[in-house]
Amino acid sequence: MLDVLQIAGRNLSRYRRRTLLTLLLIVIGMVAVLLFIAVTGSFKAMMVGQITDSVLGHLEVHRKGYVASIDTLPLNLNMQPGAVARVGEALEQIDAVETWSPRVKFGAMFSNFTETTSIRVNGVDPGREAATVPLLPGRMIEGARDGALVGKGEIVIPVLLARGMKVAVGDTVVVVATNRDGSVNGKTFVIRSITEGISGPGGRDGYIHIDDARDLLRMKEAEVSEIAIRLSDPAQLERVTGVLRQALAGGSNPEAKPVLEVHTWAELSPFASLAKMIDLMTVFIKVVLVSIVLVSVMNVMVMAVYERIREIGTIAAIGTPPSRILSLFLGEGLLLGVIGTALGTAVSLAVIYALNVWPVHFAFGQQQDLVLAPEIGALQVAGIALMVVGVALLASLQPAWKAARLDPIDALRHV
Template structure:
């Protein structure tokens, strides 16, 4: 039997049992599309994390009081020391350290011409921001005045709150910051006015984008820090010196100071994301296997229903290999159709899921949208996997059909 006739007979057999065929194809479609979606979202997430890492300097370390946890970037105070100017000078004395930048952090209520919003505040030498964010840019007209206690730089998210129709502040505008602290059991409120001298363009660093930045003296006064720093940013001489500097800090201060790097933070997040993606991908493969079981059921039932037809074909000269090929072609058709539809639906589903899972960061900020990335080679691999499983699923029913005796088959009612 020539290939064309073999194909036509297989196709007609599937059409004759259209409901069962469609349900079987649907199982293959679900499995393959699920794998395509997960591959695309996983690749997109990896690219997003890589982009986030690239916005940070590779030679910096973040040092805080106590042991730091990479999983949450939290600080334990059970075994810690206060970071003051003495500690900062000791850190500056370490070899392979090019700069040490102390900072205060806190939260304030911002008031701009009657409009208010809660914002983070970072007190740091503003001229040192590029050490942490090498790609930092300002809107036109911005100026950086490290020695001006009344000057403030404002992050993009503060300037353009999500959902707002107009900017919260503009260059040259005066804003009022209100902070509270507890002293001797009493709550104290401090109010200070700042002039917006600079506006940051979106940096990719949500902490900076949601902050106002003032100099150290202004932050110390507003937040009542009493020269106790919340964090120190250390710039190693080169990225290759980061691990050495981290070991030197541990050797000098033990667990009383915790140091970590943007690279380490991103590595942990990437590892967690990869683990989740691998687990979910296994679910997709299981769905493909379920689809293969459906093919086995469909073709096995087809063999049972077509025993007399198979017997007739053998009686007029059809060879075992022809019957075997007939059922394998049916399985292949199911696989090709299911894998092709699954690939297309999976790509569309990936974009839909990406839009549906767009989130707004806690505390405000622009929505985080991670578009899927579909690698052609990955799509081909999924398509071939779906087809291969379909063909393998059809092997037993095809073998069963090819071994039927024509005499026994023709006697079957």
């Protein structure tokens, strides 16, 4: 094998310019794919992290029908204490669940005493909410950042609302809400802090203490609109979702349908569609890479066979078995693939390293000054490398087969 590769290497060096051009194409393709995967992968991970760690959590449990009507935040579809307890018990049984947080969500009017606007309010248990969405405290751009997320009588509002309503930390505001029975109630709050905007649902929500929310809505029982769940390992999402759905499937309403629903973050966030689009684009760019390698290697190998027909006739005449001739040309394709892959990987890793040393700052939707820190896993690099080498081998197969099947006499007569 070493003999074959050594001679294959010499043959590649014979047409230096052509070999370099082919290698360059493979390198460009490799760099494009690896950089795309690194950048989009990091962007995706960062956005998913933002969504799961500062708003949604990894999973949410609602009463059936709540998500379908989520735009109106229907109070009549809140979970009753019995259902909340059932969810709590089920979550206790699942190791991968790190923590969970009950929320009371409702639409309300926000007033600074001169102007009024609408607001979506989350009534949360400050300690459990901070543990379930740990990036949320870090999103406070003004006001208190330490201590409890929000105290009783305090409200956290998004920056857009603060600017629009010209209110600041420490100001007193009024939140007016309609309860389930249709009666209106109002309560004053002091603005504790202001959060930065974030794209997606919940990105512009305000936060108050869950007891204040129940008080404002005049709830007689400790109802909950949703339960957000944080997993210790997000990779377990699919498994935990299945386990939880099974665990909560027992209870049913009079129509014999499950009372509770479990949704993953991807089912609740429109960003999941964007993530799917990114995955689709990754597949597309991989197809482009395969095409580049296939066409360039096949082209160079077809030329190599055509230009060396007499030489192939000579080595066949002196007794080189067809299988050895086949392996000689496959060896050339293999070397092109391996060298191209090695160079492409090295260049890609260097660029990724440089992007981490000199990071790129960008804005996405409401979020400003996001830092792009691309990274790529060894398995992903190995997968792409194997694909390129495999395609290079595949591209050389037909020319190599042709070379091995050449009739020595015809080949020796070739001019």
